[in-house]
Amino acid sequence: MDISQQLQHTPNWGSLNAYERAKICCQLLHTLGLPIPSWMQIRQWIGKGSANDIHRAKQEFLLDRQTVKADWVQQDDMPSRLSGSLQDWWQQLKQAAEQDYLLHKQQWQLEITELQAQLSAAQATIDQQQQEIIQRQQQLDAGQQQYQQAQQSLTLKDQLATQQAIEYQQLLDLAHTQQSHYFAEQSQQRRLQLVDQQQQHAQLEAQLNVLADFHSFAAQQIDLARQQHDQQQTLQQTLLVDLVQQILSEQRKQQHWLTEHARTTALQTKRGQHQHRQKFF
Numbered sequence: 001m002d003i004s005q006q007l008q009h010t011p012n013w014g015s016l017n018a019y020e021r022a023k024i025c026c027q028l029l030h031t032l033g034l035p036i037p038s039w040m041q042i043r044q045w046i047g048k049g050s051a052n053d054i055h056r057a058k059q060e061f062l063l064d065r066q067t068v069k070a071d072w073v074q075q076d077d078m079p080s081r082l083s084g085s086l087q088d089w090w091q092q093l094k095q096a097a098e099q100d101y102l103l104h105k106q107q108w109q110l111e112i113t114e115l116q117a118q119l120s121a122a123q124a125t126i127d128q129q130q131q132e133i134i135q136r137q138q139q140l141d142a143g144q145q146q147y148q149q150a151q152q153s154l155t156l157k158d159q160l161a162t163q164q165a166i167e168y169q170q171l172l173d174l175a176h177t178q179q180s181h182y183f184a185e186q187s188q189q190r191r192l193q194l195v196d197q198q199q200q201h202a203q204l205e206a207q208l209n210v211l212a213d214f215h216s217f218a219a220q221q222i223d224l225a226r227q228q229h230d231q232q233q234t235l236q237q238t239l240l241v242d243l244v245q246q247i248l249s250e251q252r253k254q255q256h257w258l259t260e261h262a263r264t265t266a267l268q269t270k271r272g273q274h275q276h277r278q279k280f281f
Contacts, residue, residue, distance in 0.1 A: 003028065004045045018049025022057030030065070035107070039115060051122045055115050062108055066101075 003025070007013065010024055025046055026036050036042075039054040046054075 004047070007045060018043075018046065018053040019057045021046035022049060022054045023061050026058055026061040030061075036062070036111070038111070039118065051119055055119060058115075059112070066105070066108075 006028060007021070007025060010016075013021070016024070022039075022042055025042050029036050036058060039051050039058060042054050042058065043049050043051075
């Protein structure tokens with residue numbers, strides 16, 4: 001028998017809370033003549049609810065049933081509609097009902113004890129879980145704080161990296177500008193040097209042309225001088241012969257004088273050296 005499926009047919013079942021669902025479940029079990037199980041089994045059937053809500057609904061349902069039975073059992077007098085031979089049957093029924101009530105009362109007491117133990121264990125579990133939740137929340141807060149600090153650090157690093165990238169780009173642009181200016185200046189200097197070299201080359205060509213003209217003129221003058229030299233050479237040879245004869249004659253005349261003069265000079269030199277040595281010492 002599927003208790004959960006039968007409960008689903010209850011009107012407005014989806015909008016009912018756990019307490020209301022638990023009381024309806026207990027009523028269904030009582031109608032079917034089934035014992036009421038632990039709160040965990042009830043929770044599995046109704047689909048939700050805490051141990052406290054289910055236990056409270058179960059206890060209230062059982063207390064209501066006990067009140068009804070107690071009122072019925074306390075009726076010592078037989079109803080007026082019963083008479084005669086039904087009196088014995090009524091006494092037996094009353095005795096059976098009292099025994100059934102006592103058995104159910106014992107069962108309920110055991111269930112209450114079990115539920116209280118389960119409630120205590122559940123409460124301890126809840127307290128432990130709440131403590132764990134607090135610890136995890138603290139860990140989560142610490143992790144969140146570390147995450148925020150890391151995020152701030154990353155933001156600062158990103159800002160610093162962006163600033164450095166901007167500065168590097170500015171330096172790169174400045175270097176490109178300076179390089180462009182340098183290349184422009186070098187190009188201008190090369191153009192000026194090329195113009196100056198062209199001018200110097202033109203001057204050198206002009207000088208070479210002048211030298212070439214001068215060389216031509218010099219060659220002409222050399223040819224003219226050679227012609228004049230050839231003309232004078234014959235005359236000079238005649239004059240040289242006469243001059244040589246005169247020189248030889250003059251040399252013979254001076255040969256004797258040179259010999260005497262050389263002797264006189266040598267004597268004077270020796271005398272001057274001797275006087276110089278004496279003066280030095």
